[in-house]
Amino acid sequence: MQTLHVELGERRYPIFIGSHLPVQECLAPYIKGRQVMIVSNTTVAPLYMAGYQDALEHAGKQVMTCILPDGEAYKNIDTLNLIFDALLAARFNRDCTVLALGGGVIGDMAGFAAASFQRGVDFVQVPTTLLSQVDSSVGGKTGINHPLGKNMIGAFKQPSVVMADMAQLDTLADRELSAGLAEIIKYALLGDQDFLVWLEAHMEQLVARDANLLAEAVYRSCAHKARIVAADEHEHGDRALLNLGHTFGHAIEAYLGYGEWLHGEAVAAGMVMAADLSCRMGWINAADVNRVRQIIARAHLPTVCPAIPVEQFMALMAQDKKVLAGQLRLILLKQVGQAVISRDATPELIWETIAACQQPAHPVGEQNA
Amino acid sequence: MQTLHVELGERRYPIFIGSHLPVQECLAPYIKGRQVMIVSNTTVAPLYMAGYQDALEHAGKQVMTCILPDGEAYKNIDTLNLIFDALLAARFNRDCTVLALGGGVIGDMAGFAAASFQRGVDFVQVPTTLLSQVDSSVGGKTGINHPLGKNMIGAFKQPSVVMADMAQLDTLADRELSAGLAEIIKYALLGDQDFLVWLEAHMEQLVARDANLLAEAVYRSCAHKARIVAADEHEHGDRALLNLGHTFGHAIEAYLGYGEWLHGEAVAAGMVMAADLSCRMGWINAADVNRVRQIIARAHLPTVCPAIPVEQFMALMAQDKKVLAGQLRLILLKQVGQAVISRDATPELIWETIAACQQPAHPVGEQNA
Ligand SMILES: NC(=O)c1ccc[n+]([C@@H]2O[C@H](COP(=O)([O-])OP(=O)(O)OC[C@H]3O[C@@H](n4cnc5c(N)ncnc54)[C@H](O)[C@@H]3O)[C@@H](O)[C@H]2O)c1
Ligand SMILES: NC(=O)c1ccc[n+]([C@@H]2O[C@H](COP(=O)([O-])OP(=O)(O)OC[C@H]3O[C@@H](n4cnc5c(N)ncnc54)[C@H](O)[C@@H]3O)[C@@H](O)[C@H]2O)c1
Ligand SMILES: [Zn+2]
Ligand SMILES: [Zn+2]
Numbered sequence: 001m002q003t004l005h006v007e008l009g010e011r012r013y014p015i016f017i018g019s020h021l022p023v024q025e026c027l028a029p030y031i032k033g034r035q036v037m038i039v040s041n042t043t044v045a046p047l048y049m050a051g052y053q054d055a056l057e058h059a060g061k062q063v064m065t066c067i068l069p070d071g072e073a074y075k076n077i078d079t080l081n082l083i084f085d086a087l088l089a090a091r092f093n094r095d096c097t098v099l100a101l102g103g104g105v106i107g108d109m110a111g112f113a114a115a116s117f118q119r120g121v122d123f124v125q126v127p128t129t130l131l132s133q134v135d136s137s138v139g140g141k142t143g144i145n146h147p148l149g150k151n152m153i154g155a156f157k158q159p160s161v162v163m164a165d166m167a168q169l170d171t172l173a174d175r176e177l178s179a180g181l182a183e184i185i186k187y188a189l190l191g192d193q194d195f196l197v198w199l200e201a202h203m204e205q206l207v208a209r210d211a212n213l214l215a216e217a218v219y220r221s222c223a224h225k226a227r228i229v230a231a232d233e234h235e236h237g238d239r240a241l242l243n244l245g246h247t248f249g250h251a252i253e254a255y256l257g258y259g260e261w262l263h264g265e266a267v268a269a270g271m272v273m274a275a276d277l278s279c280r281m282g283w284i285n286a287a288d289v290n291r292v293r294q295i296i297a298r299a300h301l302p303t304v305c306p307a308i309p310v311e312q313f314m315a316l317m318a319q320d321k322k323v324l325a326g327q328l329r330l331i332l333l334k335q336v337g338q339a340v341i342s343r344d345a346t347p348e349l350i351w352e353t354i355a356a357c358q359q360p361a362h363p364v365g366e367q368n369a
Numbered sequence: 370m371q372t373l374h375v376e377l378g379e380r381r382y383p384i385f386i387g388s389h390l391p392v393q394e395c396l397a398p399y400i401k402g403r404q405v406m407i408v409s410n411t412t413v414a415p416l417y418m419a420g421y422q423d424a425l426e427h428a429g430k431q432v433m434t435c436i437l438p439d440g441e442a443y444k445n446i447d448t449l450n451l452i453f454d455a456l457l458a459a460r461f462n463r464d465c466t467v468l469a470l471g472g473g474v475i476g477d478m479a480g481f482a483a484a485s486f487q488r489g490v491d492f493v494q495v496p497t498t499l500l501s502q503v504d505s506s507v508g509g510k511t512g513i514n515h516p517l518g519k520n521m522i523g524a525f526k527q528p529s530v531v532m533a534d535m536a537q538l539d540t541l542a543d544r545e546l547s548a549g550l551a552e553i554i555k556y557a558l559l560g561d562q563d564f565l566v567w568l569e570a571h572m573e574q575l576v577a578r579d580a581n582l583l584a585e586a587v588y589r590s591c592a593h594k595a596r597i598v599a600a601d602e603h604e605h606g607d608r609a610l611l612n613l614g615h616t617f618g619h620a621i622e623a624y625l626g627y628g629e630w631l632h633g634e635a636v637a638a639g640m641v642m643a644a645d646l647s648c649r650m651g652w653i654n655a656a657d658v659n660r661v662r663q664i665i666a667r668a669h670l671p672t673v674c675p676a677i678p679v680e681q682f683m684a685l686m687a688q689d690k691k692v693l694a695g696q697l698r699l700i701l702l703k704q705v706g707q708a709v710i711s712r713d714a715t716p717e718l719i720w721e722t723i724a725a726c727q728q729p730a731h732p733v734g735e736q737n738a
Contacts, residue, residue: 077446077450077453081446084446084515084521084522085515085517088515088516088517088518088521089517112485115524116481116485116512116522116523116524117521117522118521118522118523119510119512119523119524119525120524120525141488143485143488146453146454146457148454148457148458149457152453152457152486152487153453153485153486153487154485154487154488155484155485155488155489155524156488156489
């Protein structure tokens with residue numbers, strides 16, 4: 001078991017990372033009140049909920065559960081309200097704790113419910129997808145979607161503890177595992193060459209779900225996110241680096257319709273595009289781009305984007321919120337392992353990158369979508 | 370015009386109090402972004418919204434409006450969502466400001482929307498009822514009701530500025546004005562004898578809506594709340610004093626069904642009951658109780674509670690959240706002008722108070738409900 005502390009002053013909290021983690025040790029001591037509401041979904045609850053419920057009841061807690069429908073489509077205000085219904089039907093008070101057991105969708109909704117119930121109760125996170133383990137467990141963002149925009153309504157809510165159990169990843173779909181690997185690769189590309197070398201040495205074992213190696217990858221990823229978030233809590237500067245591959249990726253997601261490609265898949269292709277553009281700007285060379293492409297392909301992720309008319313692709317990129325005062329702000333690679341925020345890419349170069357990275361135009365087609 | 374600053378460190382904000390306050394001076398300079406969403410209701414909007422909209426547009430703002438149905442019955446998640454709909458339909462971004470124009474219902478909903486939209490945007494409050502001017506403009510509580518409980522879902526959200534305009538009280542219903550006076554009297558009774566003497570000198574003029582005197586009463590009330598809240602941001606100690614009359618009052622509201630008596634009316638009768646109980650405990654004398662009763666009657670507020678079986682009344686009090694570990698925690702008067710938190714009232718004395726303060730049993734019946 002590894003422990004990482006997210007340093008937030010008073011709100012400092014531990015992330016426990018390992019396999020078959022003991023609830024009595026990792027969770028129970030961090031839950032102050034007696035009442036615990038486990039929020040999960042119809043896929044995850046049958047797999048893992050009973051274990052948590054039993055262990056917490058043995059620890060003297062009054063445990064109630066709230067099982068939501070599964071899917072991003074349910075990450076909305078109506079489903080959120082089901083959590084409030086459950087909390088109030090159980091007559092839970094201000095000293096209760098909301099425990100999220102599931103992927104990012106459950107974590108985001110349960111976290112927002114914890115932030116809002118009685119104007120804020122305790123929150124504990126058990127992320128069960130690789131993506132939620134390396135991404136949503138650090139940063140405190142919670143929320144729901146609105147028909148007119150993703151994650152438009154929410155709150156910042158820090159958990160009291162996060163428990164990331166690699167054993168639970170065994171039941172995760174292959175595509176979901178790869179989507180999580182995309183964000184892991186992102187941390188390496190944006191700021192940690194050593195980590196990239198390590199990933200290059202172990203990618204096949206990670207794909208095969210070696211629990212020890214996954215734990216190491218999660219630990220390093222969370223450490224990176226924690227460091228970046230702590231340095232820039234209010235999201236003005238370096239935190240933007242976490243969006244490597246995301247402006248391209250969001251354009252792909254928006255074009256295909258959300259849900260067609262997984263977010264991590266779109267980000268994977270987006271990172272190749274960011275590398276390609278960085279090469280066109282003269283910052284990295286073709287071998288570097290190929291290195292990026294290789295590690296992404298070995299994670300069973302797409303390295304080319306779908307065929308999208310270039311003009312439309314550029315319009316979609318401009319809609320992404322990282323446009324400041326009309327100038328496209330992109331995260332690019334000064335070198336592999338060092339990302340920068342740049343407004344220097346010309347529309348012409350961006351155009352060339354989009355044209356070059358599309359499915360038909362490109363020979364390397366390891367994409368799995 | 371008077372200005373009171375609520376001292377919250379970084380989040381320090383001014384409350385402007387006066388008549389026909391200039392929007393250009395009191396509001397516009399405190400709105401950082403360009404986009405302003407005025408949230409109001411079908412009663413208040415036709416009376417006052419155009420003035421704000423025009424003035425803010427002249428100050429260069431892009432103003433959109435969101436008019437909600439009027440009433441506590443609409444203070445729920447569905448109506449809240451209408452504010453998000455409006456913000457997103459207008460394509461408002463993170464730099465926008467939500468402006469609440471209305472009573473406490475609008476303030477609570479618009480404030481929660483501001484706290485949650487894009488995880489928090491700026492918030493400005495123009496309270497248009499006396500109650501919201503003296504109560505919800507300080508403290509930062511926002512939220513909505515749930516079928517199973519009032520104000521169960523919400524956030525702490527401090528405004529950037531509050532503007533309390535006495536001229537707007539001219540259109541307020543008499544009962545609503547009196548309900549606001551109940552909370553004003555509360556501040557005097559719980560901690561300010563001088564203010565009580567002042568209220569005793571001016572109550573008829575306040576009821577007649579003398580704007581200067583109302584402004585003075587609002588100023589003093591907000592100053593009291595600001596002081597108490599600042600000393601106890603997390604609601605563990607002295608902040609409970611603000612609940613003088615409220616445990617009795619909530620029992621009345623719960624018995625009658627919310628909406629039958631106004632909150633301020635129930636609190637008024639509750640304050641007489643708290644005084645009666647304080648007298649039975651030997652802390653104040655019968656003349657003191659009568660003094661409390663008089664000032665409340667002169668504000669056209671009820672001084673006796675409805676006929677409720679005493680046992681049921683006590684059960685309803687016990688349901689109020691101010692019960693800690695089974696012991697009823699009440700706010701009582703050590704003297705008129707000095708409230709304390711006490712667990713010393715015996716069930717027998719509480720019983721006597723309830724029996725003595727009921728409508729049929731009591732000769733003083735100035736109640737207006
Ligand atoms: N708060 C943040 O900082 C943050 C960061 C990144 C993403 N997110 C959000 O997270 C969401 C995506 O999260 P996600 O990728 O975890 O998706 P998800 O929560 O939808 O999970 C993906 C699928 O895997 C299933 N699943 C989860 N754990 C499983 C397990 N152990 N075994 C078998 N199946 C399992 C889920 O039921 C779901 O069907 C998005 O809504 C995104 O906005 C939030
Ligand atoms: N956030 C806080 O700290 C806090 C404190 C106290 C009360 N509250 C909440 O405030 C609400 C009660 O507030 P309220 O008493 O202002 O009730 P309200 O907002 O319902 O207003 C009362 C009535 O007066 C109307 N009205 C408002 N201003 C008017 C004007 N200038 N002229 C004519 N009519 C006008 C309203 O449309 C409504 O019909 C409750 O929901 C309560 O929970 C919140
Ligand atoms: Zn991402
Ligand atoms: Zn009150």
